[in-house]
Amino acid sequence: MGRYEDLTLTVGVFFKDGTEHTNQVRFKGRLLANGEEVSFATREGAVRETEWEIYQTDDGKCLQWLKEKRITIRGYEDTKEEEE
Numbered sequence: 001m002g003r004y005e006d007l008t009l010t011v012g013v014f015f016k017d018g019t020e021h022t023n024q025v026r027f028k029g030r031l032l033a034n035g036e037e038v039s040f041a042t043r044e045g046a047v048r049e050t051e052w053e054i055y056q057t058d059d060g061k062c063l064q065w066l067k068e069k070r071i072t073i074r075g076y077e078d079t080k081e082e083e084e
Contacts, residue, residue: 028058
């Protein structure tokens, strides 16, 4: 495992119109794991992508950070029919 470092994460809500309500969270910790998951919702033509990270703070607590994106693919049904 890595050493504990001074870390800063931006947390909050980011809206489609570009506005955001965020704060900076500072702590001493280390990254334990990270990953990415992609889900497809074909009826809406939407893709949901979730990035995640798990940290351990220097006092032994765990912190999970998530970032989720939802992307709508316009014309997905038309494209799908052409490919079949």
